[in-house]
Amino acid sequence: MTSFSIVTIVYNDVTHIKETMESVINQSYKNIEYILVDGKSNDGTKEAILELITSCATITLEDQKEDRFYLEATHNTYPTLTFKFLSEKDKGIYDAMNKGIALTTKEWINFMNCGDRFYNLNVIREISKDNIKKYDVIYGDTEIIYNSQNKKIIKKTTNPKYRMPFSHQSVFTKTQIQKLHPFDLSFKICSDNDFFTKIYNNKKVFHKIPIVIASCLSGGISSVSTFRYIYEEYKIGLKYNKFFIFYFIPTLATELLKFIVKKILPNCFLHSIQARYNAK
Template identity: 25%
Template sequence: MPLLSIITVTYNAERFLERTIQSLLANQPGAEVEYLIIDGQSTDHTLDLVRQYEKHISRWISEPDRGLYDAMNKGQRLATGDYVWFMNAGDELYDATTISRVLSQLRTNPADVYYSDALFVDNTGKPLGLRSRITPHTLPHTLTWRDMAMGMKVCHQAFMARRSIAPDFLVDNLSADIDWEIRCLKAARKAVWLDFILCKYLTGGLSVQRHRQSLADRFKVLATHFGTATAVWNHVRIVARAVRFRFNRKENR
């Protein structure tokens, strides 16, 4: 049984998938790591890339789905590792030492959740900055589910959870990743901050493309976990925080 399952969800991802696979291969993953690709029946050359690298992929499927989070649920159910880590098309492991450092933590410092920072990159791979520095989301070194009251503290690609506590994703909610992290943290007995960067995160995903719906869905998630009144008040605070953050960044340039 592998210790870690890395899951990549794809749909018409020919532009970016190879970037993700190459970052995995640079780490020379061994038997403790399985790699799954869950494709939504792509119509471009995504599957050609999958077949090109098939010997490095533990399992892959390509079939219609109900969207990103339905595919992530499929990946989680097919995974056999003790821990699951989602690294979607275009995202990359931070460097060639990432997996060895992660496995060392999984073996020597057992926990239910591990998390760290993410380096934001653009379509060309150009670094934009660490998420904890270029967004208002500071990264606590001691994380609980209550830290999510004002949004997603940890980038989903910089968060891995023990498979036995990981719930299904909400399929029809664009902020399902926040809900998933909160539910993982509620179930976790121990969460460990890793003092190294886990990933490079490709900006411009689904929540950015459908920003208004993503914000409405985020409210639903936060209201579910923290109560409607608290969610309303916290969204006022979120707006104020964003304004202050942008002003301070402008002043410091």
């Protein structure tokens, strides 16, 4: 029976954490290790996580120190659905994701961070039906939510030699590969892109399945830090492919145009344009 580790990282987002957690806990496929990594939130997020875990699971291990809280739990009805919850300060998004990687024990890993969710409750069941053992990375499409009126299924077509052709929420990676290559903390925005570009160029096998895997809110960190994002994309591209510059020039022009449009257009028009033309 194929097993999955789902990792959610969060810091001070009590508004969205329950929705993200429920999209994992309520999956129809139950062979899941659910790992939550909190950056020591102070807005009630930690308490909300504990409340939801203890409402459906029995705590099997708890360790509380001044600067660190950790517990493990098993679902009351489905013993193959287990929880690990770590709350402590971290050095940023990718440090928190690396903490999650260190806790994983299942065959496949996915990052469904706070604010994002699985597209429906049968996503993992659909993935488990496929003959996935021969692949190293499995990915699908992503629904981007701009607002309650504007949603768009994004089907990326970028060349994985240069740029990952998926959103990180919509990809499952063999855990043993992820553990061998933790995220590079020198990248603040694009370390996931660095990881996937690296393993693709190391001949790992990528496979797309024809389903929508995740629903994500628009406006992630790569959206709000445009110039840092462009710089890191350029650095990663050259790191793995000397011909990246020929790919990067039109990409740079596109990203700069997006930045200018964001600055001059009202949000209502911007959301409509994003929903129609977004390519990342």
